[in-house]
Amino acid sequence: MFNRQFQGTIKLLIFAAFWILASSCTTLPNSLNIYHRQDDGIMSPAPEISIPDKIWPPGTSYDPDKENLLVISSNPAGAEIFLNEIYIGTSPIELVKYPDGFYRIRIVKNGYSEYRSSFFFDEKQNRHHAILSRITGTMKLSVSPAETIILLGLDKIIPGTSSLPAGNYAIEATLFGYSRQSIPVTIRENQTTEVSIVLVPSSFSISGISVLPQKANPRLPGVRGDIVVRFEASGSGKGKFAVRDKGGTIVFEKKLDPFHARYQTVTWNGKDSSQNNLPDGKYKAEITAVSADDSTTSSVTAEFQIAQSEYSGARNITSGAAGLFLLPDSIILSNLRMQADALFMLLPDESGDQASPLFFSFGMGILDTGEATIATSIVMSPSDKIPVSLTASYKHAFVKPAYPGGLGLSGLAKLTLRNTAVSDISANPTGFCAGIPLEIRIGDYGFGISPELYLSWERSSWDGLATYPLGFYASGAARMGMFYDNGAFSAGISFAMFSAPFDSGFVIQFPLYTAAEARFLVPDTSLYISGNAVFLVQENGEIDWSAGVGVSLLW
CATH class of the missing domain: 2.40.160.40 (monomeric porin ompg)
Incomplete structure (x- = not known):
């Protein structure tokens, strides 16, 4: 008899426990029960979190009509999500009518530490948000000469110790008068990578000449008139700019300022040395330079064209074509002008x-x-x-x-x-x-x-x-x-x-x-x-x- 009474008491306690658990689930439709399982295997309930609309991920909001709604998001977004090692999509994601139960979650994004956790999904609406940690390493950089310009992609960096996301990089080191260097660098997680750059003086040369516009009309200042010549000098030096006609005769020449930077620009008005208009035709721009110690010479050339019919004629109202008010002329705009x-x-x-x-x-x-x-x-x-x-x-x-x-x-x-x-x-x-x-x-x-x-x-x-x-x-x-x-x-x-x-x-x-x-x-x-x-x-x-x-x- 005593055993029967004891068994009845145990059943009553179990029933009461289930009733309390069910009551808590139905009276908290806007709360979150998530259990995190740490590496030691011990599960502990996370604190209950209120879910106001403002913290829901983009494109989602609290909707009491959606039963068994599971929302998973991450910072940064776009991470791959695995539930019980089954890929379900990228964050943020909204899962409707997802079955109750215990889940292991894994969130992966390139360049970030893998996120692992677990939770028991037993609410009508739950949200799981993960903050991903960037995988970083350390780079210790030294350069010589000290004024060397260091570029990491498009960003200029300074020598010393800096923390960088793990990955592969290309470091550009440049300084006027020295040979440019490009160095591949791999930054590994929680490791220090030492990089030492020593630039060597470059041999003197000029290169990369260009002439704009390729077809110029010196009679149109500000439109197609001024001719701009650009080139690169590897080191300090001096030189001259000359223009030759198709027969090789120099029609214009002038001395250039000493080179103190890699990129050089020369502007010419398109006229000869006596400031007369040159006839239409093909010409050649020539840069001749010598190093600062007069030990090395270098030269580059580029062709261009003078076309003084290359201009904007008036638009006559009879056809819109270039010309006088009532007369179309034979002039045309150049290609795509x-x-x-x-x-x-x-x-x-x-x-x-x-x-x-x-x-x-x-x-x-x-x-x-x-x-x-x-x-x-x-x-x-x-x-x-x-x-x-x-x-x-x-x-x-x-x-x-x-x-x-x-x-x-x-x-x-x-x-x-x-x-x-x-x-x-x-x-x-x-x-x-x-x-x-x-x-x-x-x-x-x-x-x-x-x-x-x-x-x-x-x-x-x-x-x-x-x-x-x-x-x-x-x-x-x-x-x-x-x-x-x-x-x-x-x-x-x-x-x-x-x-x-x-x-x-x-x-x-x-x-x-x-x-x-x-x-x-x-x-x-x-x-x-x-x-x-x-x-x-x-x-x-x-x-x-x-x-x-x-x-x-x-x-």
Whole structure:
């Protein structure tokens, strides 16, 4: 009887213990029970941790509706996680409806000590966070000479003892006048690696010459004008810079300052020793140097090109191509060079109201032989319908004019779309156009002409009241102009006249167009400022005019 009473008491105590344990589990849904097992195999419960939202890893938050939610994170993140030696992903990770039980956790990340622990997962929501320890070692570094520059990757370090993450490194040691050294170093965990660097004096030499730009126009200061030559000197010395033409004749020469650093730069304005413009062609930059003790000489050369046709021409509003206001010329932008232009003008009419034509264009050079351009015009006026035009053009250079004198010849194709048949100061009718820009340059002066053929499905007119049926219209145009251009400043006048459609006979169609312009380069920039005036001579002798200002940016 006594045994039966004792057995009943034991069962009651066991039941009470399970009831207390179950009660604690259900009344702490927002708490954490994690048991850490240390290397001695003894398990001890970790302190209970409250889990406010702010400490949950990125992308996770406390959600009481998610049962058996296990969240594992680490600092730093991105570590591989193993539960009972089964890979489950990288931290942070969220595991939903994960089974209760005892787990061994292992977290691994390259360059950090492996993290090992264990816990008993018995809550609806648990979070396990591991702080990983970086594997480090010590490097003891000494150098000679003492002023040697030491680089560890991109970071400059100083001699002495320093702690570094374990791994492989490359140390660069450099000092002007000494041979550069690159030394591989391995830092091991909890070990000291001694590194001793002794630089030796280098033999004198110069190397690594480069010339920018490869194609330069000395008449454009600040854009493509100044020619910059860079090279390296291994030690102290002196030298001279010379430029030779394709025949080997020295056209420019100057002494250089003594070398006190490895990297040297020479800037040249592209003119000869008498400060005259050099003819277009290929040239060679030459650096000749001698060591400080006059015992060793060294020289390097690099080729480049002077091309004084390499400049930003004005954008004429007929096609957006480089040239005068009404005349496209034969000049093109070099490969992948770009130019953007904007022009604002005022156009008074008979009633005293003013229209405001706006012109925009963008051009880009293609393979040093062609140039593609998109141009648009919008005439802001009190009228009900605002005239808008869009022109796409391509110009191909067959012959490029060489400075100081030469002939230039290009082919131009363009397509214009307008929302009205009324002509305006752009002198650019609707339809397809083919032209042949031709120019002659003598020094800074030039003359150009461009015969053009137009094919259109509508007839344009200056008379806004005139109406013509849709059909096929073929007509011609002639554009011409003369200019002065020294690269930094240009001015010129241009003319344009159109014929009536050929089926009406060869008749000149009014108005006749005349434009005058001037533009200059803002010093040491790629920005041009221009002023323009356009005159339209009507058949009755009256003259309409328009004037404006524009900007151009070359890059």
